[in-house]
Amino acid sequence: MAGMFLRRKQQKKSTIAVGIALVLIVTTITGLLQVPLLKHTSKEFVSEQSWQHASRLVRRSTAERGCKYVTSGPWLVADDQGYTCSTKNQDPATGCCPAEPPRYICAGCQRASHCCKHFEFCVSCCLSVSKESPSARLRNMERLKIYDLASSGTFEVCAVACKSHSGSLLHENAYRSPYHHCYGEEPPTTLEPQDGPTSGLFSFLTINSSN
Structure with missing residues (x-):
């Protein structure tokens, strides 16, 4: 009995030793594989991440003449042709409004600050501005330089601009203003100047649903 007990104890120790050895081997191999990744934490890697950020915002229809579009909720869609509509009026085949x-x-946008209450209207308004002035101005905004948008279209640039503005936050979990989707360089103010034409989401949806 004593001999059997000793054999089992030795087998258990051997199993533990093998397990530890395997963990060390896997850890070593993983470390070696990660070395090249550290060397490539450069603009190439950041560019890929930034493009993924933009492409997650923009959806694309698989139809031959489909639209690219953005939506952040159940109500609104903005497409790359500059049209905005309610989700129920969006063409399910093409993705277009x-x-x-x-x-x-x-x-619901402030013309002075270039900030809007709703993401989709921000993208639509941004497209309007890009028609009036070179879209390169959008790409060269200081706050967008963390993204590599050189190969992105104006629609993607507008989507990223309207979705990401750290200056929109007053605290970590509070916005400075309800106008926190901005396609300009400056962050929104805490004041609420007069809105642009068709000031709210409700009025837009009411008009849109009657068509």
């Missing part, structure tokens, strides 16, 4: 005026809607 109805090509009916008005185009480049800036509902």
Whole structure:
């Protein structure tokens, strides 16, 4: 009995030793594999991450003449042609909004600060501004330099600009203003100047749903 007990104890020790050895081997191999990754934590890697950030915001229809579009909730869609519509009026096949005026809607946006209450209207308004001035100005905004947007279209640039502005935050979990989607360089103010035409989401959806 004593001999059997000793054999089992030795087998248990051997098993533990093998397990520890395997862990050490795996850890060593993993460390060696990670060395090249550390060397490539450069603009190439950051560019890929930044493009993934932009592409997550923008969706694309698989239809031949489909649209790229963005949506952040159950109500609104903005497409790359400058049209905004309710989700129920979006063409499910192409992803496009109805090509009916008005185009480049800036509902609920502050013209002075270039900040909007709603992400989709921000993208739409940003597209309007990019038609009036070179889109390179958007790409060269200081706050967008962390993203590599050189190969991105204006629609993607507008989507990233409207979605990411650290200056929108007053505290970690509070916005400075309800106008926290911005396509300009400056952060939104805490004041609420008069909105642009068609000032709210409710009025837009009411008009849109009657079409």
